[in-house]
Amino acid sequence: MPDVVLQARGLAKAFASPAGRLPVLTDVSLEVFAGESVSIRGSSGSGKTTLLQQLGGLDQPDAGEVRILAPGAGLVAPRTSLGRGVGFVFQNYQLMPELTALENVALAARVAGASASSATEAARALLVQVGLGARLEHLPAKLSGGECQRVAIARALVNRPSVILADEPTGNLDERTGAEIMDLLLGVVADRGAALILVTHSREFAERAARRFVLSGGVLSPA
Amino acid sequence: MPWFLHLALRQLFPPGKRFPAFATVSILGVALGVASLLVVQTVMNGFGEEHRLRIRESFGDCLVTGPAPIEKPEALAKELAARPEVASASLFAEGPALARNGDFSGIAQVRGIDPTDPGQPARKYVVGGSFDDLDDGRIILGYGLARALRVRVGDRVEVWSPAMAERAEKGKAPLPAEFEVCAVVVTGFTEVDNAAALIPLRRFREIWNLGPRAHGLTLRLKEPALAAATAGRLAVGHPELRFRPWQDIKKDFLEAIRFEKTMLFFLMFIITLVASFSIGSTLFSAVIRRSREVGVLASLGAARWQVVALFGLQGLLIGALGTLLGFLLTWTILSFRDGILGAINSLFGGGDMVANVYQFSKVPLHYDASDFFIAAAFTLLTTAIAGLVPALWAAGRKPSEAMRDA
Numbered sequence: 001m002p003d004v005v006l007q008a009r010g011l012a013k014a015f016a017s018p019a020g021r022l023p024v025l026t027d028v029s030l031e032v033f034a035g036e037s038v039s040i041r042g043s044s045g046s047g048k049t050t051l052l053q054q055l056g057g058l059d060q061p062d063a064g065e066v067r068i069l070a071p072g073a074g075l076v077a078p079r080t081s082l083g084r085g086v087g088f089v090f091q092n093y094q095l096m097p098e099l100t101a102l103e104n105v106a107l108a109a110r111v112a113g114a115s116a117s118s119a120t121e122a123a124r125a126l127l128v129q130v131g132l133g134a135r136l137e138h139l140p141a142k143l144s145g146g147e148c149q150r151v152a153i154a155r156a157l158v159n160r161p162s163v164i165l166a167d168e169p170t171g172n173l174d175e176r177t178g179a180e181i182m183d184l185l186l187g188v189v190a191d192r193g194a195a196l197i198l199v200t201h202s203r204e205f206a207e208r209a210a211r212r213f214v215l216s217g218g219v220l221s222p223a
Numbered sequence: 224m225p226w227f228l229h230l231a232l233r234q235l236f237p238p239g240k241r242f243p244a245f246a247t248v249s250i251l252g253v254a255l256g257v258a259s260l261l262v263v264q265t266v267m268n269g270f271g272e273e274h275r276l277r278i279r280e281s282f283g284d285c286l287v288t289g290p291a292p293i294e295k296p297e298a299l300a301k302e303l304a305a306r307p308e309v310a311s312a313s314l315f316a317e318g319p320a321l322a323r324n325g326d327f328s329g330i331a332q333v334r335g336i337d338p339t340d341p342g343q344p345a346r347k348y349v350v351g352g353s354f355d356d357l358d359d360g361r362i363i364l365g366y367g368l369a370r371a372l373r374v375r376v377g378d379r380v381e382v383w384s385p386a387m388a389e390r391a392e393k394g395k396a397p398l399p400a401e402f403e404v405c406a407v408v409v410t411g412f413t414e415v416d417n418a419a420a421l422i423p424l425r426r427f428r429e430i431w432n433l434g435p436r437a438h439g440l441t442l443r444l445k446e447p448a449l450a451a452a453t454a455g456r457l458a459v460g461h462p463e464l465r466f467r468p469w470q471d472i473k474k475d476f477l478e479a480i481r482f483e484k485t486m487l488f489f490l491m492f493i494i495t496l497v498a499s500f501s502i503g504s505t506l507f508s509a510v511i512r513r514s515r516e517v518g519v520l521a522s523l524g525a526a527r528w529q530v531v532a533l534f535g536l537q538g539l540l541i542g543a544l545g546t547l548l549g550f551l552l553t554w555t556i557l558s559f560r561d562g563i564l565g566a567i568n569s570l571f572g573g574g575d576m577v578a579n580v581y582q583f584s585k586v587p588l589h590y591d592a593s594d595f596f597i598a599a600a601f602t603l604l605t606t607a608i609a610g611l612v613p614a615l616w617a618a619g620r621k622p623s624e625a626m627r628d629a
Binding site: 050053056058059088090092094096097098099100103107108110111112116139155 | 224226229230233234237238239515516518519520521522523524525529621622623626
């Protein structure tokens with residue numbers, strides 16, 4: 001049996017609203033194993049991004065806990081494993097506009113503590129793998145949406161995390177490019193032995209994951 | 224190079240932009256503030272130094288006087304001149320007199336000096352005639368007094384001393400002493416220029432019935448800056464005499480210059496503060512604009528202190544580069560100060576204030592390293608704070624909120 005790389009138990013999250021506390025997640029539990037792909041589908045406003053932020057440590061749940069496998073540290077709180085145990089791919093790519101493709105990817109490695117030279121080498125290898133070998137020195141403004149998302153995928157993978165959290169990675173792309181990115185994401189993640197948690201509202205892309213869930217009314221249930 | 228410094232430099236100077244608006248305007252703002260501060264301070268230092276020099280040249284480094292005329296001044300001068308701290312000692316006598324030229328008259332502060340002394344400071348301030356022509360029948364007048372009497376070099380004036388009044392009281396017919404004006408001096412001190420009249424000491428003694436006595440001595444010291452301590456040492460053994468260092472002679476005036484400089488420092492510093500505040504507000508909007516990037520950095524595992532460093536360093540870099548540019552700007556402005564002043568004078572009229580009011584041939588300046596150090600320290604501190612406040616705000620945000628905003 002593969003190792004558990006992400007474990008969430010009893011997650012709950014509510015936001016303040018003029019009408020009082022608005023529950024977004026209620027008692028969400030999930031276990032993800034090394035190398036597997038999981039999709040979470042849901043309508044807009046169903047709490048997919050909120051769940052991803054709780055899983056990745058970008059926000060604290062009101063109740064419950066999350067553990068992520070960090071290299072050499074076992075299962076730890078996601079905040080501790082940010083950048084190393086977990087990598088993010090965002091809908092809007094979220095690249096640093098002043099850095100080249102190579103520097104954007106290398107930045108993630110530098111933040112995680114790698115030296116400048118090893119970060120650059122790792123970034124270069126990944127960008128070549130995602131098909132951007134000829135675009136290393138391009139700024140994000142000079143790249144297409146698909147190319148930017150490839151850079152973002154390379155950035156998420158550069159520190160060899162155990163889990164990749166992808167939030168609508170094809171949301172800003174046309175159908176064909178979206179399909180290419182999905183192929184790339186699933187291929188590269190599998191190639192690196194990482195787990196993928198994909199949040200999307202696209203049934204087609206969600207179907208490509210090994211395990212599929214639907215988030216509705218704050219509850220996560222198998223699709 | 225740490226990644227946050229690399230990123231800070233890239234955010235300030237994005238590739239492909241020669242003059243990025245935010246960095247250029249912010250650095251220029253700081254540079255102008257620093258330059259305003261240092262130009263004013265350096266020119267004020269120059270005025271202060273020039274005035275200090277004039278005080279020393281007009282009154283000596285140390286003035287030796289007594290409650291009554293000094294009985295054996297030559298012997299005292301010889302004794303003091305022999306001291307290792309003293310460069311030279313010369314006698315003087317002074318007193319008020321009525322100066323007259325026909326229908327025009329004025330009160331003159333007549334000073335009897337040794338015309339053969341090559342160190343006589345009045346030599347430097349002669350604007351008409353020749354100091355070397357001074358002899359028993361000639362007089363040197365301050366510019367203001369010469370104007371009041373309507374005399375020029377070569378004209379004659381009468382001098383009535385109080386001793387002549389005594390003679391009149393004794394029933395003798397007093398006759399004024401007549402002199403030919405051989406030179407006119409301008410020292411820049413109105414009170415000196417409006418009353419000064421220099422005649423040889425020998426002649427003064429004669430007109431004032433002073434005999435071999437003198438009213439005091441002016442000492443030139445080898446270390447004028449140490450005049451206060453030297454005066455204290457020289458005074459030992461002469462309890463009847465008063466040794467006044469030059470710093471004491473015009474104490475209020477020097478204090479006023481120092482106070483003026485301090486006040487101008489604070490006024491000019493406000494300009495630097497304004498520049499720093501504008502950096503703070505611009506950096507704040509930049510941080511808000513970059514909220515998502517702050518969230519991304521958090522998702523990459525950046526520590527809070529690294530986010531603080533990223534934005535705080537931008538403020539500090541602006542401060543450091545602005546300060547360096549400010550130093551360069553200061554040097555440039557001061558190098559062309561007379562040309563700039565000439566342009567201002569010709570643009571707004573009013574003549575050459577520096578020459579007419581202060582009697583300086585050019586705008587004086589004196590570079591003081593401590594001014595530059597203080598300006599740099601204050602600027603770096605304020606710009607660092609200006610950068611730190613938004614940086615702390617950014618680092619304190621929840622990554623999820625940061626990514627949702629902007």
